Amino acid sequence: MTSFIEEIRKELSERLPNIKLRLVRASILIENPKDLTQVVFYLKENPRFLLDYLSSITAVDYLDYLESVYHLYSMEKKQGPVVLRVRVSKTDTTIPSLIPIYHGAELQEREAYDTFGIIYEGHPNLKRLFMWDGFEGYPLRKDYEQEDSEILETADIEWLESKGIGITNEVKEKAKQMKMENKRAAAQKPEKPRN
Amino acid sequence: MENMTQVENRHPSETLEINFGPQHPSTHGVFRMQMLLDGEKICSLKPVLGYLHRNHEQIAENITYAASMAYTDRLDYLNAMTNNFAYAIAVEKLAGIEVPERAEYIRVIMAELARLVNHITVIGFLLNDMGAFFTPLLYAFREREKILDIFEEVSGSRMMCNYFRFGGVKRDLTTENLTAIMQIVRRFPAFLEEFEALLTKNEILCMRCQNVGILPANLAVNSSITGPVLRASGVNYDIRKVDGYSIYKRFDFRIPLGEKGDVYDRYFVRILEMRESLKILYQALNKIPQGEFLNKKTLPFLKMPRNFKPAVGEAYGRIESPKGELGFYLVSDGTPQPWRYHVRAPSLINLTVLEDICIGQKVADAIIILGSIDIVLGETDR
Numbered sequence: 162m163t164s165f166i167e168e169i170r171k172e173l174s175e176r177l178p179n180i181k182l183r184l185v186r187a188s189i190l191i192e193n194p195k196d197l198t199q200v201v202f203y204l205k206e207n208p209r210f211l212l213d214y215l216s217s218i219t220a221v222d223y224l225d226y227l228e229s230v231y232h233l234y235s236m237e238k239k240q241g242p243v244v245l246r247v248r249v250s251k252t253d254t255t256i257p258s259l260i261p262i263y264h265g266a267e268l269q270e271r272e273a274y275d276t277f278g279i280i281y282e283g284h285p286n287l288k289r290l291f292m293w294d295g296f297e298g299y300p301l302r303k304d305y306e307q308e309d310s311e312i313l314e315t316a317d318i319e320w321l322e323s324k325g326i327g328i329t330n331e332v333k334e335k336a337k338q339m340k341m342e343n344k345r346a347a348a349q350k351p352e353k354p355r356n
Numbered sequence: 357m358e359n360m361t362q363v364e365n366r367h368p369s370e371t372l373e374i375n376f377g378p379q380h381p382s383t384h385g386v387f388r389m390q391m392l393l394d395g396e397k398i399c400s401l402k403p404v405l406g407y408l409h410r411n412h413e414q415i416a417e418n419i420t421y422a423a424s425m426a427y428t429d430r431l432d433y434l435n436a437m438t439n440n441f442a443y444a445i446a447v448e449k450l451a452g453i454e455v456p457e458r459a460e461y462i463r464v465i466m467a468e469l470a471r472l473v474n475h476i477t478v479i480g481f482l483l484n485d486m487g488a489f490f491t492p493l494l495y496a497f498r499e500r501e502k503i504l505d506i507f508e509e510v511s512g513s514r515m516m517c518n519y520f521r522f523g524g525v526k527r528d529l530t531t532e533n534l535t536a537i538m539q540i541v542r543r544f545p546a547f548l549e550e551f552e553a554l555l556t557k558n559e560i561l562c563m564r565c566q567n568v569g570i571l572p573a574n575l576a577v578n579s580s581i582t583g584p585v586l587r588a589s590g591v592n593y594d595i596r597k598v599d600g601y602s603i604y605k606r607f608d609f610r611i612p613l614g615e616k617g618d619v620y621d622r623y624f625v626r627i628l629e630m631r632e633s634l635k636i637l638y639q640a641l642n643k644i645p646q647g648e649f650l651n652k653k654t655l656p657f658l659k660m661p662r663n664f665k666p667a668v669g670e671a672y673g674r675i676e677s678p679k680g681e682l683g684f685y686l687v688s689d690g691t692p693q694p695w696r697y698h699v700r701a702p703s704l705i706n707l708t709v710l711e712d713i714c715i716g717q718k719v720a721d722a723i724i725i726l727g728s729i730d731i732v733l734g735e736t737d738r
Binding site for chain 2: 217219244
């Protein structure tokens with residue numbers, strides 16, 4: 162498997178010398194995210210590889226940066242996978258979208274946007290896929306603070322009372338105090354981040 | 357039609373926006389299609405998902421590898437066995453666990469039984485959507501019941517099997533189980549004959565399904581469509597053949613392909629695929645060897661799952677589930693929990709093409725097109 166990746170990297174560095182590539186765990190890391198479409202288009206159209214099938218797009222949070230991982234196969238030649246990865250910082254998360262090349266990227270890119278906040282530039286309909294539109298934060302990032310559904314906040318209490326559901330004073334006091342301290346009802350997390 | 361007078365547009369036409377679902381029996385769960393209609397014709401269709409979202413991936417990232425096995429049952433709740441299979445393969449790839457011979461055979465038998473269950477159910481529901489109200493579905497459920505009885509006997513649960521373990525399966529198959537499975541395999545063709553006699557050449561079914569929702573092969577490949585939907589469009593791509601994972605290389609079976617890629621082809625490819633599954637089952641049952649059903653090296657992890665810590669790395673394991681390519685992408689950081697756990701869900705990605713094949717069709721056709729794509733909301737929404 163590694164030899165196939167090696168072959169692809171060699172071919173790419175000969176034909177597209179301006180693009181910086183690096184091998185990471187038997188996969189190709191494209192140093193500049195902007196080069197992604199060029200590389201993928203080349204691999205798709207080159208008769209030696211013909212990677213016409215985009216199997217999966219996903220993202221990973223590595224704390225310092227986010228990574229978008231692509232698994233490409235060839236249905237024509239029955240070979241693969243070729244794993245490509247692109248890294249972006251957490252502040253500027255723009256990666257070019259693969260929709261012009263693969264129609265199948267549509268829902269998967271929306272999913273990665275929804276859960277990781279990676280902005281796929283050029284996606285025609287980059288909206289949240291699973292969460293509702295007003296949702297804040299990106300739930301699969303490691304720094305996401307999960308809400309504790311057991312503890313009620315003032316907004317929750319207002320909503321419940323407008324529906325005619327009674328709330329005990331004790332819970333109300335707690336919510337008020339939390340609002341004064343400007344705290345959210347975040348779930349308990351382990352003290353040290355796993356690394 | 358020719359001698360009918362053509363009626364010019366007497367009224368200025370107006371489009372109507374309609375929300376199909378989430379509470380609608382034909383969407384097979386809580387799925388919404390935002391349709392724009394011009395009369396009966398569909399002008400645009402946007403799938404809206406997330407009603408069953410539970411962040412399966414984050415749950416899995418906070419529990420041990422072994423504990424996720426039970427959660428994978430709930431993805432595609434019609435075939436828990438194949439979900440287990442894909443997850444087990446991904447973890448075995450990640451940790452480098454070998455699977456004994458007998459366990460591989462048991463896995464293949466279970467996966468193919470699950471394929472029978474899935475295809476028979478899908479066809480039943482598809483006919484239900486077409487208006488053959490519940491009769492074909494109950495015929496199908498009668499057979500499904502027998503296979504679910506086997507699942508219950510070997511794993512303790514009818515649908516949420518949780519039967520696979522890393523490096524094997526939970527429990528061995530007894531000779532009684534094997535004879536019971538053999539009996540099902542022997543009797544199933546008779547049922548298929550009966551089913552087909554009623555359906556395949558049925559004029560109403562043909563008129564309703566043929567030339568509806570045509571999916572061209574190049575669009576299917578470009579949209580990452582997999583499974584029977586892809587093969588109905590005439591693309592020969594079956595991961596059982598291409599990757600030959602587990603021991604599928606040893607069996608003699610063929611891959612049925614469609615010609616046009618319409619709803620009828622998708623129906624018929626599934627019927628033919630069941631016949632091929634029966635072939636595989638027959639061979640596997642005859643050849644199954646004696647031996648271990650679980651790799652002995654993984655026994656300590658069964659008792660203490662927190663001791664199972666794969667080395668830092670990543671793996672992508674995929675299988676041909678009844679719905680398409682089911683893949684698990686795992687990244688390990690050397691702790692008992694996976695750092696990243698991603699499910700490549702076939703029913704979600706097969707929905708990419710829904711709008712393209714529905715445009716220009718009637719509303720009633722959109723229902724059977726959705727039925728023929730075969731989605732399970734537990735898997736699309738995760």
